[in-house]
Amino acid sequence: MKAKQTNFVCFKCKTASRGPWRREFAFKCSACQSDMEMLHFDTEIPRKKNTTGWKKLEKFFRDQQERLQKEQEERTREIERWKREREKK
Numbered sequence: 001m002k003a004k005q006t007n008f009v010c011f012k013c014k015t016a017s018r019g020p021w022r023r024e025f026a027f028k029c030s031a032c033q034s035d036m037e038m039l040h041f042d043t044e045i046p047r048k049k050n051t052t053g054w055k056k057l058e059k060f061f062r063d064q065q066e067r068l069q070k071e072q073e074e075r076t077r078e079i080e081r082w083k084r085e086r087e088k089k
């Protein structure tokens with residue numbers, strides 16, 4: 001089976017690359033050398049001139065990040081609660 005290609009973007013330069021998804025690996029932007037953000041493989045990447053499209057994409061990405069972080073925090077709290085419950089017994 002072929003490894004799934006996913007999208008990497010640099011919001012600052014509006015550049016995009018496709019590559020295989022790897023947990024410990026970040027694509028570097030060819031223009032500014034910063035780490036690119038990873039997006040779902042079927043995310044539609046707007047054209048470079050499409051500023052509105054890029055703004056929307058960035059907002060979508062930030063919102064998603066925020067949501068994931070909140071979920072993560074919630075899970076951590078849940079585990080802490082569970083540990084405390086267990087210690088009581």
Ligand SMILES: [Zn+2]
Pocket residue numbers: 010011012013014015029030031032033034
């Ligand atoms: Zn860049």
